[in-house]
Amino acid sequence: MTNTTLDPRLGLPVVYLVDDEEVVRDALAWLLRSRRLLSEGFASADAFEAWLAEQTAPGRADWPQAPACLVLDMRMPGTSGLVLFERLADAGRLPLLPVIFLTGHGDVPTAVAAVKRGAFDFVEKPFSNNALVDRVEQALRASAAALHERQARHALHQRLAELTEREAEVMRLVIAGRPNKLIADDLCISVRTVEVHRARVFEKMNVKSAVELANLLQQAGAAAQDGPDGR
Amino acid sequence: MNTADVASLNRPPPSRLRRVLLWAALLALLGVAQTLLVTLTLKYESSRAQEAVESVAAAGAAEVRRELLRLMHALQALAWSEAPQPAWREGASELLRGRQELLRVEWRDASLTVLDAVDTPFVSDLFAVMPRAGLGADADSACNAARRASAPIFSGSYFVPMPGGRGLEVMDLCVPLQRAGREFGYLVASIALSTLLETALTASESRRHEFSFVEGDGTRLARAGVPRGAGVYVAERVVDLPGTALQLRTDSAAGHPSLIPNLATALVLGLSLALFSVVLLLARDQRRRAQAEVALAEALAFRKAMEDSLSTGLRARDLQGRISYVNPAFCAMVGFTQEELRSPRVKVPVVPPYWPPEFTDEYLRRQEMRLEGAGRRVPEARDAREGFETVFMRKNGERFPVMIYEAPLVDSQGRHTGWMSAVLDLSAQRRVEELSRQQQDRLQATARLATVGEMASLLSHELNQPLSAIASYATGSINLIDAPDASTPEMLRQALERIAEQAERAGRVIKSVHDFVRRREQLHETTTAAALIEAVLPLARLQARKSGTRIEVDLPAPPARPPRTRCDRTMVEQVLLNLTRNGIQAMETATPPAERVLTLRAHQAHPGWLTFSVIDAGPGIAPEVAARLFTPFFTTRAEGMGLGLSLCRTVIEQHGGALDFGPGPGGRGTEFRFTLPVPKGQETGETSGSSIAA
Numbered sequence: 001m002t003n004t005t006l007d008p009r010l011g012l013p014v015v016y017l018v019d020d021e022e023v024v025r026d027a028l029a030w031l032l033r034s035r036r037l038l039s040e041g042f043a044s045a046d047a048f049e050a051w052l053a054e055q056t057a058p059g060r061a062d063w064p065q066a067p068a069c070l071v072l073d074m075r076m077p078g079t080s081g082l083v084l085f086e087r088l089a090d091a092g093r094l095p096l097l098p099v100i101f102l103t104g105h106g107d108v109p110t111a112v113a114a115v116k117r118g119a120f121d122f123v124e125k126p127f128s129n130n131a132l133v134d135r136v137e138q139a140l141r142a143s144a145a146a147l148h149e150r151q152a153r154h155a156l157h158q159r160l161a162e163l164t165e166r167e168a169e170v171m172r173l174v175i176a177g178r179p180n181k182l183i184a185d186d187l188c189i190s191v192r193t194v195e196v197h198r199a200r201v202f203e204k205m206n207v208k209s210a211v212e213l214a215n216l217l218q219q220a221g222a223a224a225q226d227g228p229d230g231r
Numbered sequence: 232m233n234t235a236d237v238a239s240l241n242r243p244p245p246s247r248l249r250r251v252l253l254w255a256a257l258l259a260l261l262g263v264a265q266t267l268l269v270t271l272t273l274k275y276e277s278s279r280a281q282e283a284v285e286s287v288a289a290a291g292a293a294e295v296r297r298e299l300l301r302l303m304h305a306l307q308a309l310a311w312s313e314a315p316q317p318a319w320r321e322g323a324s325e326l327l328r329g330r331q332e333l334l335r336v337e338w339r340d341a342s343l344t345v346l347d348a349v350d351t352p353f354v355s356d357l358f359a360v361m362p363r364a365g366l367g368a369d370a371d372s373a374c375n376a377a378r379r380a381s382a383p384i385f386s387g388s389y390f391v392p393m394p395g396g397r398g399l400e401v402m403d404l405c406v407p408l409q410r411a412g413r414e415f416g417y418l419v420a421s422i423a424l425s426t427l428l429e430t431a432l433t434a435s436e437s438r439r440h441e442f443s444f445v446e447g448d449g450t451r452l453a454r455a456g457v458p459r460g461a462g463v464y465v466a467e468r469v470v471d472l473p474g475t476a477l478q479l480r481t482d483s484a485a486g487h488p489s490l491i492p493n494l495a496t497a498l499v500l501g502l503s504l505a506l507f508s509v510v511l512l513l514a515r516d517q518r519r520r521a522q523a524e525v526a527l528a529e530a531l532a533f534r535k536a537m538e539d540s541l542s543t544g545l546r547a548r549d550l551q552g553r554i555s556y557v558n559p560a561f562c563a564m565v566g567f568t569q570e571e572l573r574s575p576r577v578k579v580p581v582v583p584p585y586w587p588p589e590f591t592d593e594y595l596r597r598q599e600m601r602l603e604g605a606g607r608r609v610p611e612a613r614d615a616r617e618g619f620e621t622v623f624m625r626k627n628g629e630r631f632p633v634m635i636y637e638a639p640l641v642d643s644q645g646r647h648t649g650w651m652s653a654v655l656d657l658s659a660q661r662r663v664e665e666l667s668r669q670q671q672d673r674l675q676a677t678a679r680l681a682t683v684g685e686m687a688s689l690l691s692h693e694l695n696q697p698l699s700a701i702a703s704y705a706t707g708s709i710n711l712i713d714a715p716d717a718s719t720p721e722m723l724r725q726a727l728e729r730i731a732e733q734a735e736r737a738g739r740v741i742k743s744v745h746d747f748v749r750r751r752e753q754l755h756e757t758t759t760a761a762a763l764i765e766a767v768l769p770l771a772r773l774q775a776r777k778s779g780t781r782i783e784v785d786l787p788a789p790p791a792r793p794p795r796t797r798c799d800r801t802m803v804e805q806v807l808l809n810l811t812r813n814g815i816q817a818m819e820t821a822t823p824p825a826e827r828v829l830t831l832r833a834h835q836a837h838p839g840w841l842t843f844s845v846i847d848a849g850p851g852i853a854p855e856v857a858a859r860l861f862t863p864f865f866t867t868r869a870e871g872m873g874l875g876l877s878l879c880r881t882v883i884e885q886h887g888g889a890l891d892f893g894p895g896p897g898g899r900g901t902e903f904r905f906t907l908p909v910p911k912g913q914e915t916g917e918t919s920g921s922s923i924a925a
């Protein structure tokens with residue numbers, strides 16, 4: 001089984017394992033490796049947080065650059081898995097870093113609550129191994145999807161940035177649904193000039209019709225409001 | 232009434248010696264008083280007699296003097312007559328006839344020569360032996376004295392012998408005859424003293440006294456009255472006469488006062504006094520007795536009130552065990568009335584109605600022992616201070632524990648006559664103890680349950696890790712084999728090494744558990760089935776109460792030997808608790824409340840094995856459930872862990888026994904049975920009883 005379903009352009013996905021039990025961590029890492037998945041282990045929530053802070057330091061490229069997934073033991077000495085999860089959720093990292101909880105006996109209600117708060121899933125120990133890996137792969141796919149979306153948003157913004165001021169003005173009016181003639185009146189330019197601008201906008205935005213352009217911008221507008229990465 | 236008065240009633244009697252001494256002193260006092268009385272009486276009588284004699288003597292002396300003076304006057308009268316001879320003689324004779332004591336009257340001239348003399352007619356032979364002339368010396372000296380004094384003078388007395396050895400003591404009186412201032416003669420009268428006495432003294436006096444004239448040296452001159460005085464009461468008086476003095480001695484005829492009549496009087500007097508004092512004493516004694524009776528009645532009332540107010544039962548028994556006294560608290564305790572408790576006099580040995588029939592023999596034996604002990608010595612009160620515990624029966628048949636403190640009853644002679652016992656009802660105290668013990672047990676059971684749960688959780692955690700790691704490696708290996716590449720052999724090797732490592736680790740965990748179990752085996756102890764069941768009953772009852780389940784315990788009846796086993800009590804109790812809980816829960820839904828009965832049974836169906844059964848009246852176990860009943864983590868309950876029965880079986884198997892189940896007696900409900908070994912050397916050949924052991 002390979003991760004063919006993942007877009008290879010996004011880079012190698014990484015599974016982050018946070019569990020205080022070294023034996024479990026190692027065994028899980030080895031299992032993931034047998035499924036051709038990279039993993040990185042952390043002995044505690046604090047260790048992972050420290051590493052994460054390093055990755056997301058200002059001036060560095062957006063993290064993660066590749067699909068990622070966090071397999072988190074719920075009960076650990078020190079900062080518990082649940083606390084770490086809450087911090088990640090607050091930081092809005094969950095879409096790009098889905099969290100799969102490992103729960104022991106009796107933690108099921110907590111885990112269910114966590115899923116409601118946005119965790120990807122929970123797996124009860126002792127787990128059926130390949131089922132866990134399957135869930136990890138699904139999580140990675142979700143992460144990849146989120147990553148894709150982020151990249152598309154990035155591209156749109158870049159294209160919008162390439163438009164001249166007049167082109168942008170024309171584009172706004174086109175999206176508003178005004179015919180070229182009225183746009184020419186509004187801007188006190190000739191219809192011909194409007195048509196040239198309009199063609200340039202279509203070309204730059206890589207669309208073929210006004211409807212397509214409107215859809216694209218609507219998406220970008222929504223993303224610009226939601227996404228923290230939108231600039 | 233206060234206690235001091237009560238105490239005074241109990242004062243010990245005075246000692247024997249003291250009593251004797253008291254009586255002796257009293258008698259001595261009485262004797263002294265009597266003697267004094269008699270002595271004083273005698274003395275008084277003597278002095279009275281002496282006084283009488285003195286007065287008689289004085290009266291006699293006065294009478295004698297008066298007589299002599301009268302005689303002197305008569306003579307003076309004769310002297311005055313100056314008659315011629317014949318006439319004088321006539322006067323003198325008349326005088327002599329009238330006065331018997333006059334013996335002779337002489338007329339003498341101035342030179343004392345006798346001119347004429349007249350003799351008394353009563354004594355004829357007066358001067359027969361001795362002539363008058365020879366006796367004239369005293370008369371002469373008296374006349375000389377009379378001439379000098381010109382007054383009549385008496386002469387001293389002298390003795391005139393008479394024929395036949397008789398004689399008379401005679402005294403002369405000389406009266407001077409004066410005429411014209413000069414004497415011309417004398418009249419001399421001779422007076423017989425004895426006759427004088429007889430005439431002078433009255434008859435009554437002379438009957439009781441002897442009168443005599445004595446000289447200074449005690450020589451008697453003349454006497455009259457009784458022939459001889461007693462010589463005890465003697466009085467002497469001097470009769471003063473002109474010229475001479477006579478000593479008159481009076482001797483009473485009465486002798487010493489006699490003792491006997493006086494003694495009798497004194498005795499009568501003393502006895503009356505004694506009688507009087509005895510009556511006084513009796514009256515006082517009577518009064519004191521009445522007071523003592525009142526005090527005693529008050530003391531009795533006080534004591535009765537005290538005994539009635541006690542919540543402690545009091546019981547007095549004699550040495551044969553007959554009850555002589557019980558207080559109301561004791562009656563209330565055992566439920567019998569005083570009349571029922573007072574044993575009839577005839578029956579020995581006495582069996583009080585509050586002895587439980589099953590203990591009667593033992594109690595009788597104990598009483599016999601005490602009786603023997605009592606015969607040897609009077610027991611000390613403090614011997615009994617410790618008290619002993621025993622079981623009594625109420626009238627309704629209920630047994631209850633009591634604490635008895637016994638003290639010996641000792642009578643006033645110091646004999647041990649019985650026992651006084653204070654009886655305390657311990658049942659309330661026992662109930663409280665039982666409650667606290669049950670609570671203790673409940674706590675312990677809970678603690679044990681927690682321990683077992685904790686151990687199971689720890690164990691599962693310890694085993695979970697290596698097992699899940701092994702599973703991971705195994706799954707991964709399969710993954711690799713499915714899609715091999717160049718690094719596969721190396722990775723497989725790595726995986727297998729890790730698997731071996733983790734398997735070893737799991738083995739270590741198992742071994743440590745095994746060691747723990749082995750250590751527990753050394754905790755095995757010998758106990759009875761009853762003790763095991765009793766230990767879980769409080770907790771089981773607690774659970775049973777929620778669903779209204781009754782718990783019945785079925786143990787071999789007392790005559791049989793109580794079944795014993797050797798086991799780890801804590802673990803076996805846990806098994807029992809598990810099974811009872813399962814049974815109670817099985818009846819919670821499908822069984823009507825009236826039929827919810829859980830039976831705990833223990834019996835010995837095999838010489839070496841003891842069988843315990845826990846039987847419920849639930850719906851029974853479905854076949855598909857029965858097949859998996861002992862599988863770990865299999866459970867039919869939402870909140871169950873599924874460990875109970877499998878753990879139970881493990882525990883029983885560790886003891887060498889077996890745990891199984893089947894339908895209950897009569898095909899209803901379920902019966903869980905397990906066997907435990909009977910300790911070595913205690914196997915019995917008994918195999919009777921229903922054999923339900925597998």
